[in-house]
Amino acid sequence: MNTSAGNDAEVATKRSRSWRDVDMRAVAPFAALILLLIVGALVNPNFIGLTNLANVATRSAFIAIIAVGATFVISSGDLDLSVGSMVAFVASLMILFMNSGVIADPSLMLTASIVVAVVIGAGCGLFNGLITTVGKIEPFIATLGTMGIYRGLTTWLSQGGAITLSSQELQSLYRPAYFGSILGIPVPIVVILGVTAVAAFVLYRTRYGRHVVAVGSSREVARYSGINVDRVRTIAFVIQGLCVAIAVLLYVPRLGSTSATTGILWELQAITAVVVGGTALKGGAGRVWGTICGAFILELVGNIMLLSNFISEYLIGAIQGSIIIIAMLVQRSLTRKA
Numbered sequence: 001m002n003t004s005a006g007n008d009a010e011v012a013t014k015r016s017r018s019w020r021d022v023d024m025r026a027v028a029p030f031a032a033l034i035l036l037l038i039v040g041a042l043v044n045p046n047f048i049g050l051t052n053l054a055n056v057a058t059r060s061a062f063i064a065i066i067a068v069g070a071t072f073v074i075s076s077g078d079l080d081l082s083v084g085s086m087v088a089f090v091a092s093l094m095i096l097f098m099n100s101g102v103i104a105d106p107s108l109m110l111t112a113s114i115v116v117a118v119v120i121g122a123g124c125g126l127f128n129g130l131i132t133t134v135g136k137i138e139p140f141i142a143t144l145g146t147m148g149i150y151r152g153l154t155t156w157l158s159q160g161g162a163i164t165l166s167s168q169e170l171q172s173l174y175r176p177a178y179f180g181s182i183l184g185i186p187v188p189i190v191v192i193l194g195v196t197a198v199a200a201f202v203l204y205r206t207r208y209g210r211h212v213v214a215v216g217s218s219r220e221v222a223r224y225s226g227i228n229v230d231r232v233r234t235i236a237f238v239i240q241g242l243c244v245a246i247a248v249l250l251y252v253p254r255l256g257s258t259s260a261t262t263g264i265l266w267e268l269q270a271i272t273a274v275v276v277g278g279t280a281l282k283g284g285a286g287r288v289w290g291t292i293c294g295a296f297i298l299e300l301v302g303n304i305m306l307l308s309n310f311i312s313e314y315l316i317g318a319i320q321g322s323i324i325i326i327a328m329l330v331q332r333s334l335t336r337k338a
Contacts, residue, residue, distance in 0.1 A: 028330060029277050029293040036300045044307040054186060056299045061188035062087075062247045063266060064295035067273035068199045069125075069243030071291045072236040074274050075203070077216040077283030078132060078139040080240050083270055084263035085150035086124050090248045091258040092157045093120055099166045106169050117252075118245045124150065125241020129234035147267075155260040164257035174253040188250050192292060195246060199239075200288040209286075212236060216283025265317065272324040273298055281328065298323070 040047035066083050073080045094117040103109040124146075131142040157163065165171055180187045203209035211232045214222040223229050252258070275281055276297055277290030301323070302316050 026278050026287055026290060029287075029290045029297065032276070033293050033297055033300070036297060036304070040300060040304045040307070043304055047304065047307055052303070054189070056303050057192070057296060058186045058188045060295045060299035061192055061250055063269045063273055063298065064192050064292050065195050065243050065247045065250070066240075066266060067270040067277075067291045067295050068195055068288060069240035070270045070274050071199070071277075071279055071286050071288050072203065072212060072239045073139075074271070074279055074281060075216045075283055075286030076212045076233050076236045077219065078233055078236065079143065079271070080128060080237065081140065081143040081267050082124075082128060082147040082150055083240065083244055084266035085147045085154070086121070086241065086244045087248055087251065087263035087266060088154040088258055088260060089150040090117055090120050090124065090245055091252055091262060092154050092163050093117075094248060094252060095163045095165050095258060096157065098170055099163075101167075106167070106173050110170060110173055114249060117248050118242065121241040121243075121245025121248065122238050123241070124244070125238040126234065128241070129237030132237065133230040133234050151260065154258075154262070158259055160260065162257045162259040165252070171253075171256050176253075178250050178253040191246065191250060195243065196288055196292050203286050203288055208232070208235065213284060213286060216280075216285070218284075268324075269295075269298055269320060272320055272327070275324055276327045294327075 037048065046052055066087070070080060070083065094113055097116050098109060098113045101109075103112055128139075128143055128146055131137055131146070132139045135142065165174075177187060182190050203212065211222070211227050214225065214227060215229050215232045219229050222232075251262075271281075273294035274291050276294030277292070278287040278294075279285060279291060298320060301319055305316060305319070
């Protein structure tokens with residue numbers, strides 16, 4: 001009899017421990033997403049339709065992909081404020097290259113343009129990383145400076161106006177990259193899933209991913225453990241640049257043009273998505289799938305505001321600012337309880 005009671009007590013203890021072991025910071029973004037879906041369905045019956053949700057996911061692609069890169073930078077204890085300006089700069093150079101006509105064959109020109117965008121994005125990320133690590137400048141200041149550089153160069157390239165893809169043949173050839181679908185799934189959603197899957201594998205299953213978390217947790221401890229801290233941080237900025245380039249590859253076929261105002265405040269949205277997704281802003285913990293959830297939440301909030309008459313859609317910036325403050329307060333509260 002006593003043995004039975006002891007077994008029951010042991011089972012109860014294991015159950016309570018299993019509930020306590022649940023990381024609420026990882027669960028919270030998905031709980032918030034479910035709550036938003038319920039609220040949206042109550043506000044407007046059309047909200048929960050597959051067409052609307054697919055449109056929301058497609059529109060979130062730019063911020064979601066950029067935020068995946070930001071997850072690596074923030075997890076390593078850094079911050080990149082230049083991503084919005086970088087988008088405008090990379091897109092401008094890509095379109096200018098496509099307009100140059102140096103390659104007559106449209107397919108080859110498109111392929112070369114994609115390579116150019118990826119190389120420029122990685123180069124911008126490397127530039128940010130080297131300024132931060134080799135130059136020993138705080139990432140906030142370094143990327144604040146490069147934000148001005150990229151935005152200024154874009155304004156100069158566009159002469160204050162817009163840079164538009166001139167070739168109609170290239171436009172029609174490139175258009176499916178955003179408006180097309182694969183097995184009925186919009187291409188941007190497929191790209192989001194692909195980029196996130198690769199990023200999750202790198203962050204969770206590779207030695208580099210473990211080093212990112214270690215560097216974000218404590219740079220001194222990581223350095224004493226034999227980790228090349230500067231290299232880990234620089235590569236994180238390069239990953240951010242690559243993610244910006246991938247976002248540009250989806251952005252250009254959508255509008256076929258760019259300007260000096262492209263990507264304004266995208267850095268705020270990317271950081272918000274990362275924080276809402278459960279990644280610690282001080283570094284040491286990264287949640288890639290949570291980041292995607294955070295980006296989707298931001299787009300859902302805007303969609304709900306558009307479909308309802310409760311709040312003006314012009315307040316979206318204020319709402320996003322409030323979301324990041326609330327997310328930080330929730331993170332701090334959950335950290336204290338842990």
